[in-house]
Amino acid sequence: MPSLAQRGVAECLGTAFLLAGVVGSGIMAAKLSGGNGALALLCNTLPTGAILTVLILTFGPVSGAHFNPAVSVALALRRELPPGVAAMYIGAQVLGGIVGVLAAHAMFELPWWQVSLTVRTGAGQWFAEGVATFGLLLTILATRSAYAVGLYITAAYWFTASTSFANPAVTIARALSNTYAGIAPAGVLAFIAAQIIGALAAVALARWLFNAVSRPQ
Numbered sequence: 001m002p003s004l005a006q007r008g009v010a011e012c013l014g015t016a017f018l019l020a021g022v023v024g025s026g027i028m029a030a031k032l033s034g035g036n037g038a039l040a041l042l043c044n045t046l047p048t049g050a051i052l053t054v055l056i057l058t059f060g061p062v063s064g065a066h067f068n069p070a071v072s073v074a075l076a077l078r079r080e081l082p083p084g085v086a087a088m089y090i091g092a093q094v095l096g097g098i099v100g101v102l103a104a105h106a107m108f109e110l111p112w113w114q115v116s117l118t119v120r121t122g123a124g125q126w127f128a129e130g131v132a133t134f135g136l137l138l139t140i141l142a143t144r145s146a147y148a149v150g151l152y153i154t155a156a157y158w159f160t161a162s163t164s165f166a167n168p169a170v171t172i173a174r175a176l177s178n179t180y181a182g183i184a185p186a187g188v189l190a191f192i193a194a195q196i197i198g199a200l201a202a203v204a205l206a207r208w209l210f211n212a213v214s215r216p217q
Contacts, residue, residue: 002062004085010063011089012096014055018067019100019173020107021051026180027108040180045157053150060146068167069093070199074137077203090169097173105177116175116182120162125187126194128160133198136166141206168192 002010022044029043056065064081066072069090076086105112139145139152156164165171165183171192175185183191 004088007063007085008088008092010059011066012092012099014059014063014065015067015093015096015169016100016103017055018048018052019097019170020104021100022048022170023101023104023174023177023179023181024107027104027110030180041157041163044163044180045154048157049150049154052153053146056146056149063089065146067093067096067169068136069169070133070137070167070195071140073196074141074199074203077200078141078207093169094172097169098176101173101177105179110179114176114178114182116178116184118178118182118184119187120183121187121190125162126190128162129165129191129194130198130201132156132160132162132164132166133195134202135198136164137199137202138206141202142210162191165191166195166198168195171195 025047026040026044029040033040033043052067055067059065059067064075066075066089072081072086072089072093075081076083081089102112105114135156136149136152139148143149153164153166156166165174168191171183171188174181174183175188
């Protein structure tokens with residue numbers, strides 16, 4: 001079984017690559033899309049879903065490949081992860097997300113330290129984050145499949161008003177990037193609150209919906 005240190009490094013490194021993928025593809029999309037918003041979003045979406053699938057397959061055997069505090073909290077509530085380990089995972093995820101954003105900036109020769117000016121707020125976007133995280137957690141708890149999770153995020157980019165952050169660590173990290181994928185710091189707490197509410201709702205429903213002893217006839 002992997003050591004606690006190995007699991008922490010896997011969570012940190014995996015979240016770093018996830019944010020490098022999200023922010024880096026956003027920067028590239030903005031550069032190449034010629035102002036076409038739909039094309040830019042598509043160019044941001046496909047790499048995000050792809051890299052998330054690869055990262056889960058890569059680091060899943062080590063740490064479970066959470067890369068998301070909402071996932072770690074959910075599994076702790078389900079007693080599948082000790083609370084102390086969940087806390088360590090969350091710290092590693094937040095650190096990794098910030099490192100991934102800095103790496104994306106460095107690759108595109110942008111200032112490393114930035115603060116986003118992109119306003120993402122309002123009841124619709126908060127509700128969207130709750131829905132996005134609820135669906136993500138249901139997908140994870142039901143399937144435990146890298147492909148299902150990657151496909152869900154790819155779809156949720158398009159059917160949610162917020163483009164499906166669905167991840168507190170991602171939300172924090174994206175506040176530090178004044179690029180296509182950024183979110184102004186003033187919107188972070190509301191997004192995280194909505195994500196946690198969505199995750200808790202998914203845990204409550206999954207306990208009833210997916211824990212049947214036998215399949216329906």
